[in-house]
Amino acid sequence: MTSLKIGLVDLDTSHPGSFVPIVREMGHHVTGVFDSGTIYPPGYASTFAREHGIAHACETIEELVERVDAVFIHSCDWDLHVQHARPFIEAGKAVFIDKPLAGNARDLQQLIDWGKDGSILTGGSALRYCNEVKEWRERGIGTEEWVYGLVGCAVDEFNYGIHAYSMLHGLMGAGIESARYVGETTQQQFELAWKDGRRAMVSIGKTSGYLPFYASITTQKQVEFIKADNNRLYQAILENVLPYMAGEAPSPISLDELAEAEMAAIAAKMSAERDGALIRIQDIPLSEVGYNGGLFAQQYKAMKFPVSR
Template sequence: MSQTKLRIGLVDLDTSHPGSFLPILREMGHEVVAVNDGGAIYPDGYAAKFAGDNGIPSVCDTLEELVPLVDMAIIHSCNWDVHVERARPFVEAGKGVFIDKPLAGNVRDLRQIVKWVEEGARITGGSALRYCPEVRGWHEHGIAKEEWVYALAGCAVDEFNYGIHAYSLLHGLMGPGVRSVRALGGSGGQRQMELTWEDGRAGVVSVGKTAGYLPFYANVVTQKRADYIHVDNRKLYRGLLEATLPYFAGEAPAPLPIGQLIEVELAAIAANLSYEQGGAAVSIAEIPESYAGYDGAAFAVSYKELKFPAAK
């Protein structure tokens, strides 16, 4: 756990995460000092109410006002297409940036994040499933790569905003090195995608809307054992923040090299492209930068309509 007290700013209050992260950040010894909300989901005045309800001293009308108040920002925008522009003023000021999942929905934005990190910026984020206790616990078995047979990870709700958790869970279990993705088809409202690693191992992700909520789950089969993993949601956010905050405090290296971190989003983008191409295998290294990927603005509209049906 970080020993350095960080001054943290929250950018965009769109999801449940800002309120859920807040008590954990404080328990870890950090201070949330300011908020800024772009208004994509909530009406004018919501940021002031959120700050008042949660004892946050400053509400900033612009990101430029927020930057000098903080050591790092946590970007919670549900429209992932604005993540890079939200991050830019903090990167330019030398401040840390945590980008909530999904990091981005297209190759161009992911490459910009990588470029910033290569130039010295301190950026990480993504899904909590990559750091969950169940993944760490499974690796304690010490399974060698050559012992793998197959793995399946899944969840419900949608294919990217929530589905990225399933990709992250599979990636956490199998490790880095995804080579290509192909869409296998779908059933029951979900899509199944096969990810293949550079060393020949493979696993399947199943994501999409179902009639009821499904837990985050995985089945892992090796030469000597078969495990079913059911993730405990109550421990997810703490695991994520404990893995990443020491990095922002300068007390630990990045929890994952940035090239490995973005593999999760690249795999999901490749899966969507494969689906559009009738199931052709798509190399994550060869996704065209011009490919639109997942539309964050459209998702934000649907997210708002779900939260406020009368606003349709």
Template structure:
């Protein structure tokens, strides 16, 4: 296996620091970093690079693109993701975009267009490939179909809540057709309808205490409760993603499948604004507001600074 030369773009969250050691353990190199200053002050990239033995601190994305094979984008402002990815897409490099990949339909359409044009691109939530969902599928009797699944987590509706959408899809599979908000009682309750008629349910949003990533799977013969082990998520995600970024394997899931999670979240928000009207994913348009990355990033920065 030829080691990938990986660049890290934006150091906003805890993910870059947690991922770099795993990337190295899996035989690849992190050779460059760039930070746009959304969360951290000037000079943070130098501190990060020194801590993780990364040699190159880039002042621009254009400086990074020629020297890497792949890039990982960690901007907490998801509205920056497409433009952060563009120089690497144009340079023919592989791209991984951390969750949420996009918060509006315009950006989702661009990511899908890149996929159709042959760009090697992936990302999203580590819950898409978590070991708990994979283990459930390995043990499940194909003749015992799913009746329904309830999944959820806490913290917020989208930046963290998107994990629950991915977890539900990892269990139920692709094919989400429409979404209906069931309203808010402490958390936002959401009904998702699959093309084959199955329904799944989510409960996401802030709670007084932290709730883990969970799912209760009901089949015709069994009830199984799954709770994701957070300590195993990053490795599972990187083990699934790095061979694809290196061109040595296909994707664990096509980005068009993964983006169903973001589409479903946008549809849930629209449905809530419409008083619980069912919203089909294919009917979403660029005019639908989605989730504002810049507004979330401003709050995230204040919280990081203890303000």
């Protein structure tokens, strides 16, 4: 097994600290970190490195590039993902981009292009790879059995909402063609359609309490409810992506297929803004703003560090 020297870019969320022990258990080394200061004050990278036994807190991304074989990008401002990934891609390093991959079609297309050019690049939501989705798919229920599905979660429409899109994508596979806003009952509901005619709904948005990641699946022969075990999510995604990042396995999913979840979410947002018009993924213009990562980062920081009045 190839042992990777792994770096971390941006320490905004709980994911970097949660990933480190799993990465180590799988035989890899976390050798450096860099934080751009979106959420935490200057010096936090050194604190994080000390607390997690990481040798180097780098002052620049370029310094980190020289120290690692692979990088995990955890910026909560998804508009920084392409910018942060670029120097690693250009240096031929393996790159993982945490969810959401990006919030606009232009950035997603750049990731897809890098993938087509042979870069080792992956990422996204752990719900795409969760054990419950894998187990359901391995049971081999064919597309001819499909009737309808509903997948949902709480908290917000994109940073968390992307988990619902990704879980549905994991269950039904690639081929999302369009999204359509159908209404709102506390949460927003969107119907996604696949190229082969299958359809399913995503229900996302803030609720008064936390909801699990769930799916209700109806086929011609059964109805099934699936609830993801949060305690196993990070292990599942790392088991899928690290062998690929180490050059020991093929990509678990191509970038153009992986980006379908984010593209579907952007199409859904456009549909809501256009009174429920059906929006085809292929028709989303590269100039479409989609979801604003900088604005989300401001809100996330305010929530994490509320100002006393």
